[in-house]
Amino acid sequence: MSNHGTKSFPNEEQRKFEEETSFEYAPIISILVPLYNTPQNFLEQMIESVEYQTYKNWQLCLADGSDESCSFVGDICKEFAKKDPRIKYEKLENNLGISGNTNACVKLATGNYIGLFDHDDVLHPSALYEYVKVINEKNAEKAVRIDLLLASIQEEIL
Numbered sequence: 001m002s003n004h005g006t007k008s009f010p011n012e013e014q015r016k017f018e019e020e021t022s023f024e025y026a027p028i029i030s031i032l033v034p035l036y037n038t039p040q041n042f043l044e045q046m047i048e049s050v051e052y053q054t055y056k057n058w059q060l061c062l063a064d065g066s067d068e069s070c071s072f073v074g075d076i077c078k079e080f081a082k083k084d085p086r087i088k089y090e091k092l093e094n095n096l097g098i099s100g101n102t103n104a105c106v107k108l109a110t111g112n113y114i115g116l117f118d119h120d121d122v123l124h125p126s127a128l129y130e131y132v133k134v135i136n137e138k139n140a141e142k143a144v145r146i147d148l149l150l151a152s153i154q155e156e157i158l
Helices: 012-020 040-051 072-083 097-108 127-137
Strands: 029-035 058-064 087-091 113-116 121-123 150-152
Touching: 029 040, 029 097, 029 127, 040 058, 040 072, 040 121, 058 072, 058 097, 072 087, 087 097
Parallel strands: 029 058, 029 113, 058 087
Antiparallel strands: 121 150
């Protein structure tokens, strides 16, 4: 993963701790990403940032409305999905705009929670871990609304 504000990323010891944490309630978090002509570097960095999560009970739902000039978007997504079954990809017949493409993502989602994510954002490695930790600490599995903390690829997380 590229260097995007990595000062706040967990060190090796903390990462191992987070990855080995067993939560009493371990919901699946479906991350919805509508795609449209996403630049290759943004797409790869976005997907890699989700794969790099210390909390592993997630799925990434990608609905692709890209036009023919950006067929590489589908190729990249299919390659990632082939390696990781938590990644769900659908090529849409037409671009339905951000809301329509997001609705197509919802149809792919099977998680307990959804998070909306933009195709050119990256996710802090501990973001999902921290959400699930709070859900468990506050016994709030039915009361928490998740809005993923995002960091634009162009900005650094401090």
